Amino acid sequence: MNGFAVKNAIRSNGLGSEQTNGQVSAQANGEVAKAWNTVRAHLRESAGARLFDKWLKPIELTPESDTDTVRLALPSAFMTNWVSNHYADRLLAEFRMQIPGVRSVSIETRSAIPQVAALRVEAVDAPQDAPTPVATIATPGVVRERPPLDPRFTFDRFVVDPSNRVAFNAARALAEPGVPRFSPLFLHGGTGQGKSHLMHAIGAAYLLAVPQANVILMSAERFMFDFVQAIRARDTHGFKARLRAADLLLIDDLQFIAGKDSTQEEFFHTINEVMGAGKRLVISADRCPQGLDGIELRITSRLSCGLVADIKAPDLTLRRAVLARKLIDMPEVSAPAEVLDLLAARITANIRDLEGALNRLVAYSQLTGDPIDMDFAVATLGDMLRGAERRVTIDEIQKAVSAHFELKPVDLVSARRAVVVARPRQIAMYLAKRLTTRSLPEIGRKFGGRDHSTVIHAVRRIEELRDKDRDIDAAVRTLLHTLEG
Structure with missing residues (x-):
């Protein structure tokens, strides 16, 4: 239990300062056990006997639970996945009704590696002056992170083929102990292609090889949230010290800090410190560094000096x-x-x-x-x-158009106005409007932050050209056939 939770437990139970942490912890565990009985009863009543007996009854409250973090366990990874997908938010809400100080619920598999948590759902409305919750493992003289790694995402469960082999081998190499061969590693690819899987696998493998390592895994959005919280709490020094003490720092979905100047400033200094100290850094995004619109050039340049590996769409x-x-x-x-x-x-x-x-x-x-x-x-x-049958992403459209016209995907989001680039860009915008449900402003943003009027012009222009230019019409037909399968 962290200091914030201990103080709350002392205050709510009228305990004097003379009580030990062990006494507080024991009382807290009893409070959580009592709350769990009530939560189970509510779940059985709302879910019905059949669903409850099959999925929710096997859930067990672990001894490590306290009034800050409730930890639940299930007998199989499949059951953990199902409960996580269907009941994670409900469990957090139910526990908070019983114990308002609960900040997260962790759903785990009993056979999972102790350092690896399957899912951790955190409350988003914690007091602004409260320290950001950080899971740690006590080691004499050292406080190290306990990253929220998913036990399903390991190297042996990652299916390798030519579309992702470079990224997979690079991830394996970075997880090996000793002096890293390269750092940073920048993974990029479309949504759901395996970037997060590899990041979790790197963290788990490195912890197995170096159990005392300080590993931090977070999304770029979480980086921004924690940084803002540190500013409000006037503890930016603690935030900086925490991240720069990492032996392995993994940050997912870098594109989410696009346009956030103060966050990018801190992010730049953080990665500089980590890389300068010879430590391991892994970053992921939905596109290559040069294609990240709204990310400062000094950041993308710094990240490009390591190994950049893409994960292509699965065949x-x-x-x-x-x-x-x-x-x-x-x-x-x-x-x-x-x-x-x-x-x-x-x-x-x-x-x-x-x-x-x-x-x-x-x-x-x-x-x-x-x-x-x-x-x-x-x-x-x-x-x-x-x-x-018609579900196509803008990323796929950009890749298909780039390949057809022998361009780089970054050309389509660049400021270049040469016809050899501008016309394929217009075709890509036309296809995005036709094959996706994205709004015009959303399409514009995916093409280098262009205005919606630019997208309208592109769509109308390609419609006109298809009627009188056989080459343009043939290219569009070919691309439609490729993208629609």
Whole structure:
């Protein structure tokens, strides 16, 4: 229990300062156990006996729980995943009704590595003057981070093929002990392609190799939130010291701090300190450093000096292999090959959607008792399968257009106005308007922060050219065929 939680426990229970931390902890654990009994009763009443007995009854409260962080455990990774997806927010809300000071609920697998937490849901409305919650492991003379690593995301569960092999091998190399061969490692790719999986795998593997290492994993959005909280609490020194003490610093989704000048200023100094000290740094984003609009040039330049590895969209072979690997973790599940072929062929956007579809099939099958076959798959995933037929992302459009016209993806978001770049950019905007549900301002932002009127002009121009320019029309038809599969 951190200092903030201890103070609250002392204040709410009328304990004198003469009591020891051990006495407070024991009382806190009893309070959490009492709250858990009430939460279980509420869940059984709201979920119904059948769902409760199958998914929620096996949940156990671990002895490490306290009034700051409640830790729950389940017997399998699949059950952990299901409860995390369906009940994480509900569990946090229920516990906070019983103990307002609860700031997070961690849902774990009993067989998971002790340093690895499956999911940690944190309350977002903690007092502004409270210190940011940081999970730590007590080591004599050292306070080190306990990163919220997902035990499912390990190297042996990552399916490798030519589209991601460089990124995978680079991640494995950076997780090895000893002097790192390179740093930073910059991973980029579309949503749900495996960047976060590799980052969690790096953290878990490095902790196994160097158990006393100080590893910090956070999103860029969390970096910004913690920095703002530190400013409000007048503790920016503590924030700086915490991050710069990391032996391995992993920051996900860098694009979320685009345009945030003060956050980028601190981020730049942080990565400079980490890299200057010869420590390990891993950054991920949805595009390469040069293509990050709204990120300062000095940051992208600094990150480009390491190894930049991209993860391409998965092809049919990789999607099918991912489903096969997923089933290895579900020995109790039987799914015919034709169902897996259907999912791999129809759900093409990213790996996350593909795994989500399989999880949904399995969950519905276990809840209804029906076997998984083609009829069941179509009935259960009908909307998802139909929607996947035309589900295309702007990133995919930009990559396809760049490849067709032999350009670099960064050219489409650059300020270049030469016809050899401007016309493909207009075609990409036209396709984004036609094949996605993104608004005009959103499309403009994805093309280097352009105004929505620029997108309107591009769409109208390509519509005109398709009627009188055979080459433009043929290029658009080819790209439509490629993107729509």
